[in-house]
Amino acid sequence: MTVMTSRALNRASLARQLLLDRADVPVLDAVSHLGGLQAQEPQEPFIGLWSRLRDFDPAALDELLTGRQVVRTHLMRRTVHLVTSADVLAWRSRHDAMLKQKVLGVYRRELDGVDLAELAAAGRAVLADGEGRSMSDLARAVEERWPEAGVRALGEMLVAALIPTAQMPPRGLWRTKGGVRNTPLDSWLGREVDALAPEGTDPVGAELVRRYLAAYGPATTADLRAWSGVAGLPGAVKAVRDELISFRDERGRELLDLPDAPRPDEDTPAPVRFLPAFDNALLGYDDRTRIVDDEHRNLSIAGERVVLVDGRVSATWTVDEDEVIVFPLRDLTRAERTDVVEEGRETASFLSDKASNSARIAG
Structure with missing residues (x-):
C-alpha cells in the first residue's frame, strides 16, 4: 500500500x-x-x-x-x-x-x-x-x-x-x-429537516464520508469522527469502502480517499495564507500534524488566528487599529517574511474595506 x-x-x-x-x-x-x-x-x-x-x-x-x-x-x-x-x-x-x-x-x-x-x-x-x-x-x-x-x-x-x-x-x-x-x-x-433513514441504513452517514474526504482527505476514520463528532460512522465507511482507495501514513495508519480527488506533488509550492480563528483546516482532523506541529496543536482551539507558511502553521496574527501584526512561531527566512508581510497587507486591506494596508512582523 x-x-x-x-x-x-x-x-x-x-x-x-x-x-x-x-x-x-x-x-x-x-x-x-x-x-x-x-x-x-x-x-x-x-x-x-x-x-x-x-x-x-x-x-x-x-x-x-x-x-x-x-x-x-x-x-x-x-x-x-x-x-x-x-x-x-x-x-x-x-x-x-x-x-x-x-x-x-x-x-x-x-x-x-x-x-x-x-x-x-x-x-x-x-x-x-x-x-x-x-x-x-x-x-x-x-x-x-x-x-x-x-x-x-x-x-x-x-x-x-x-x-x-x-x-x-x-x-x-x-x-x-x-x-x-x-x-x-x-x-x-420553509421545510422540515429530513427524517432519519430507516434503521439499518445510513445514506446521510455515507454522504458525510464522501463529503469529508472531498474537503479533507486522505484521512483516517478518527479524523472523520473528529470533524463531525458523530458516532456510528464506521458502518457508513464500510458501506462506501468499495468506492474508496487506501493509503498508509508514515505511522502505518490507513488513510481513506476518493479515487479522483486531488493529491498534488509534495513539492508543489504553497502560498502564505492567513486563517481565521477555529478554522476547520486545523480542527477537522484528529491528527493535525499534517498542518501544525504538535506543540502548537491547541492554538486554534484557543481561538488564535494562524498563518500558513509553506503550508504549515508558522505564526499567529491579530489586528490592531487596522494593522495586521504577525507573531512568528519559528524563524522565518527573508523571503518568507516578505511573503508574509505582502499577504498581511492584502489581509489588512480586506478587513478594513481598503482603509489600510498596514502589516508588520512583531519583534
Whole structure:
C-alpha cells in the first residue's frame, strides 16, 4: 500500500481546502464543498472565505445569509457552523443524538429528571410566534416548569440539541454586530429537516464520508469522527469502502480517499495564507500534524488566528487599529517574511474595506 508522507498529506489537504490556490467558484459552492465553516465568531468565516476564493466579496455571503441559502446553526461537534441550507436540512437529524449527548455530557446533573420530549415541545410552543429569541430568553420562558435545571442547561439543550435552529441575521453579517436570535430551522427555511433513514441504513452517514474526504482527505476514520463528532460512522465507511482507495501514513495508519480527488506533488509550492480563528483546516482532523506541529496543536482551539507558511502553521496574527501584526512561531527566512508581510497587507486591506494596508512582523 502506498505511503503518503506528511508533506504529501499537507498538499492534498491544502488543495481540498482551497488553500493551495484561490478558487474561482461561487460562495455557496465553496461553503458546500467545505462542508461548512466553523462560525462561533461571527466575522471569522469571511476571513476563511477570503483566503480561499478569488475576488471574494463579503456582500455575497451577506446575501446568502439574508436570502436563507446559508445558515448559522449548531451542527458538527455541537459548534456553530455556517452551512448551506440544503446540507443542514439533509444532515441535521443524523447529528441529533450526538448533539444531545454533547449537552448531557456537560449538564447531565442539571437535566436529571427533565423529560427532553416535553422540554422540546415547550420550547417549540414558545417559538411558534415567529419571534427569534436568545438562548437565555427561550430558557426563561420555560424555566418555571423545570426551575431546578437552571437557565443555562435548559437553553443549551433547547437551542443546541432539541430544536434545530438558525441564528437570524443580522448575526453573522459583514462588519455588523448583532446578538443571537434563534428561530426554528423549519420555519426559517420553509421545510422540515429530513427524517432519519430507516434503521439499518445510513445514506446521510455515507454522504458525510464522501463529503469529508472531498474537503479533507486522505484521512483516517478518527479524523472523520473528529470533524463531525458523530458516532456510528464506521458502518457508513464500510458501506462506501468499495468506492474508496487506501493509503498508509508514515505511522502505518490507513488513510481513506476518493479515487479522483486531488493529491498534488509534495513539492508543489504553497502560498502564505492567513486563517481565521477555529478554522476547520486545523480542527477537522484528529491528527493535525499534517498542518501544525504538535506543540502548537491547541492554538486554534484557543481561538488564535494562524498563518500558513509553506503550508504549515508558522505564526499567529491579530489586528490592531487596522494593522495586521504577525507573531512568528519559528524563524522565518527573508523571503518568507516578505511573503508574509505582502499577504498581511492584502489581509489588512480586506478587513478594513481598503482603509489600510498596514502589516508588520512583531519583534
